[in-house]
Amino acid sequence: MKKMNEKIDWRSICPISSALDVIGDKWSLLIIRDLIIHEALTYSQFLESPEQISTNILATRLDLLTRLKLIERVHPELASRNNAYKLTKSGKALEPVIKSLGKWAGKYRSI
């Protein structure tokens, strides 16, 4: 551990390491972005996203995000066919993060 003698609030920044399994992955964030925009999406609807995620990657990410409880099935009682995914409460709570990220990108990474 490093010394903590700064003015910035360390505790609001340090948990970043724990968030890395979510935001440290490109595809996971894109899935969350899509769900923020569209509320609920099926497996094949994710595949239609412009970024062209491949099926195996999508499957592993959906599984990961489900186990992390950031997303969940819209109708858990149904079979997988035509079942959609939506954000959980903690998944929705990422919206400010994604929005501030989008704001930054629009300002500093526009072409």
Add this chain to the structure above:
Amino acid sequence: MKKMNEKIDWRSICPISSALDVIGDKWSLLIIRDLIIHEALTYSQFLESPEQISTNILATRLDLLTRLKLIERVHPELASRNNAYKLTKSGKALEPVIKSLGKWAGKYRSI
């Protein structure tokens, strides 16, 4: 360093995709976090971070972030020895993103 995936550039359309070049990578984000906290750090100081980045990864990430103009050398006129890195203006502008991410992690991901 070469581009990792040279396909159709959807990043020009979606700002989030464009931002994922930076924050879609675990180590890049940690480097930026460290620089937000410490203002300026040398190569070996990065290596002391608790996450234990390895030397080759650190070198490639510092190079990537420099080329993206998110970080820069504190004394460009000096040789690399004892030279530190700091955030550029656009790098600093990521602070709100990182803070909101930290806030989310602190609330929804137990430390």
Add this chain to the structure above:
DNA sequence: CCGGATCCGGTCTGATACTG
């Protein structure tokens, strides 16, 4: 068809050793 699972070549990662 839909929601994945499996296979496989190629790329990237990261621990370690090494160099100026």
Add this chain to the structure above:
DNA sequence: CAGTATCAGACCGGATCCGG
């Protein structure tokens, strides 16, 4: 101190296959 070189293994992603 600030990086390279190396190399095995993990991971990505495209194609294909499979169960319901």
